Amino acid sequence: MNVLKWILYLAALGGFIWFVFFREFNPFSGTDNPPVVTDITSDSSAYTETDTTSYAYESDTASEETYLEEETIDPIVEEEVVVDNPPKETPSTGIQLGDKYLVVVGSFGSKANANKLEKSLRKKGMEVTQTKIRNLNRVVIASATDEASAEAIKSDYLQKTGASAFVLEQ
16 A cells, blocks of 8 residues: 555656646647737836837848847946055065965954954064965964975974964965
8 A cells, every 4th residue: 555655656746846847838828818918118108119129039030120229338447456465575574475485373364363463472572474365364473485494483483482383385
């Protein structure tokens, strides 16, 4: 008995799927009544009288009486793209933000938190700068052109302060 119920269930499900997804929808098939079209141009003054535009898909060949309406296109206005924080030299410090490796002591989504860490490190007499890389505010204590010297700076920072840092490759 359960097998019969499952067969009927699957047949009903298959019929439903066919009806919803694969049946060609034509609400006027089988009837002689054409669809009702209401002319709203005579009811409102906001509409133009008649659309005389003919499009290529409406007929296979375009006759001389039909034409395609030309549209005016506004010119594209080029806007200057401003880069968030391009790599640059910080004038007050020896940290080169354009170097390949940066020793980062903090990455923050909030600029206020990055400013707090930068201020506390400056009070301790450290050379520090801040930059935005990949949508995060990074607090940078040093830069290097090779990974070995960046790792050495990171280890030195860890021994002096006990705080963690990481090397960011740009």
